[in-house]
Amino acid sequence: MPPLIQTISLLTAQVIVLLTVSPFLVGLIRKVKARLQCRRGASLFQPYADLAKLFRKQPVISTASSWIFTTTPYILFASTLSAGLLVPTFASQTPLNFAGNIIALVYLLALGTFFLILAGLDTGSAFGGMGSSREAIVASLTEPAMILSIFAIALTAGSTNLSTIVHKTALLEGIVTDPSPHLMALAALFIVALAETGRVPVDNPATHLELTMIHEAMVLEYSGRYLALVEWAASLKLAVFLSLIANVFAPWGIATTLAPASLGIGLAVYVVKIAGLAVLIGVIECMFAKLRLFRVTDLLGVAFILALLGLLFFYILRS
């Protein structure tokens, strides 16, 4: 295949995989939670039906809002999907590897957060403002921990480009014998992922109680296709973080070549890996209570310290 066609087909595959797998993850987490709570729960494919229904509904727009409110769902969808294109999913070499490294990924997600915070304020409802304000503080506490854990990983792999990290790790190049820095960075990044995707113990995606909601409060006024896009973007973000964790820390099985068999195995392994992580999140959501907003600081502080320790361990082990 000529390189251009190959690039485009790989990109298209990546987009399709991300868009189709992400609602499934949400469904899976809900199912696990339901089973653990001795309920039967909705079908695993309920989120797809929800999205299809929402897309067909006519949205209601607040008279107080501006074009920010109606553009935000598209910006959020675009920034999350773009971030997703930087993360290796089933193949270790993403065609857009050169377009951005992991810092670009963090800032692309921040672009979506920024507009979502604005949209929360735009309708004039106090709930939206409350959600925006909380989202802002949670985001400010997660970002430093995220950057440090990323750096700890980048040190081991000698790169900050995700494809390179994953590819090298998958081929077992440049891996230190002692995995402790990696494990600490993994723990830190997992906490960050819970916080960034609005999961228990930081936020509860299943609540509409004004005193506790964060993400749900920001998107409270959305309806119809706008809500569909926002929900899809939220599940995409979850998929992005799970792919990141799965492939950076356990890239084994990922397709390192472009042979059809390798790609097929890669896809199957990828789905199994992120499904496993989704089950883990479901279990965590059942086992822990949501933290008070001002106790979230402690949790994210732990993440920061873990990442810093990972960094320190790396240097000590090497010298």
Add this chain to the structure above:
Amino acid sequence: MSVSTDSLFMLFWLLLASYAAGILLPFCAPRKPHIQGMVGSACSCAASLIGIALGLSGLVAAEPLTAMLPAPIPLLAFAIRLDPLASFFVLTISLAGLAAAIYAMGYLKEFHGRVSVATLAALTNGFLLSMTLVVMADNGFFFLMTWELMSLASYFLVVTEHEKEDVRHAGFFYLVMTHVGTAFVVLTYLILFQSAGSFSFESFRHPEQALPEGMKTLVFLAALIGFGTKAGIVPLHGWLPYAHPAAPSHISALMSGVMIKTAIYGLIRVYFDFLGGQFPWWWGFVILVIGTLSAILGVMYALMEHDLKRLLAFHSVENIGIILIGIGAGMIFQTYELKEFAALGLLAGLYHTINHALFKSLLFLGAGSLLYATHTRNMEEYGGLLRRMPWTGLFFLIGAVSISALPPSNGFVSEWLLFQTLFLSVQLPALFLKLILPIAAALLALTGVLALACFAKAFGISFLALPRSAHARQAEEVPIPMRVGMGILALLCVGLGLAPMIVVPLLDRITGPLTGASISHKILALDGWALAPGTVQFSSISPPMLAAMLILSGLLGLFLAVLLGGRLMTRSHKTWGCGLTLTPRMEYTATGFVQPMKRVFSTIYQPTIKLETEFLEESRYFAKQRKFEFHIEPVFEKYLYDPVVNAFWGIADRLRILQAGSLHLYLTYIFVTLVILLLFAV
């Protein structure tokens, strides 16, 4: 591309002539403020355009332009030298100057009949001219003259509305602080003069033989305090949040956008040029720590501000900090002879310098437009302005996205380069520094996301939802010149974000000679479409590709919405207000928005809350009225500035005894002084 020295020289004289015209001509139309303002602004426009040409050609010229006029005083020479570093700052000043001048054509109407528009226009031209000369000066004495002219011009501009008590106070604070700074700059040059024997910058260069180690340290500290005061580094930033908001908005834009950058110029000139990039590691470390502190504290205090212009002024402290992080990291690498990384740090710092000049000027002009339309600086009285002022809103949003370093803006590119510089600390030999630089990176990330929160607040509360006051309800879009001024800067913000392949080679012409390593061909990968410090394998971004990805994914979202949902129709309805009609009083306020931050970072803010409740006489369950007061501890004013001021007053009080008002006593003083002097003479 080569530019002849003759044409550069001609441009320089044209620049001087236009500014001179801008200073003199406004006074030729007495009692016609409209014409005065137009003439003055037109002259600054012309001069800025010439300045842009001069800066650009100076950046690509093979040989720096030098010119010298003899001066009547020994040691002084009106010498100028336009090397790439100076050209870059001339370009930055002129870009902001152009936007501010066009903006002023509309904005000056605010001042008709209140203050002398001719003086205001003339001072603006003088201010721009003195800034341009500061970065071009090639003689210490001449530099100090232009530096002082710049300080005085800006002081008079700050006190434009001197009938207000707080403006006078701000002006005085600024005047005192800037002169304390100048004293240290003078000290820097005097030490260099002592070893060089001349005030010419050429003789200042490479004094390592002549200057003992202790003296070099003194030069480092004096320059840091002197230029640092002008730049507004923590803890010398006290004047900044007072002076910048007090000035007319287009002047605030120039002060915050470019004047404080002349201090960055001074620091680079002294450390990298005069001292030849030879310094111990702790110099870079000190700059890095000060930079990180300024960045964090600047943004944290900005978060708590609800006066839009004060908020922006605190963000200048933050961004000066970010620039210094780049310079500090560059200095650390330079110490260890890692010249390419040093060049990268410096390049990232300079990239952020021009970016900040653009987006901060844009935001200040935006704040000026809000002030023009609503006559208040209090954010809690804005609201819903995006509908009434769509252009101002759009431009302010572009500025907000840029300052929050979100892709694909220019702020993102420079901060990304900064992150890469800090990550390259792996190559440093000392473990301590290997750990410090990533921590600085983590704090830079915190700064970035707090800036995001702060501008989400600033934009969200000011421009979105329902109008919060009658002023906001009656606001109207600003006149066209003001929109054009902001529009130019907004376009440049977007352009510099998408085209780093043009900016990086130009900046490389500055950092190459200063650090001894040319890196532009190494940073630019894939024919300039991607930036990759180190290798493409280590890290890379492609801002144009990111922009394309964002646009295409957005279109995909739109396509999916049409595909899955059919026709794009919407219905509008009032926001649900829990059964009541939603009023602006029910909206989230700026104070409410930052309440969680206030609690989480209470160690830094040290907030004091006072709640007084008056109850009904009949029952203590019903409150008649409640009074709520809230303050943030002004730590630096309380523990640093106030003690100094008090000590000063104490000394002045004691010295007052000498000045008893008796003529006989004064005659005695003169007599005694004379006798003592005579004794010495013998």
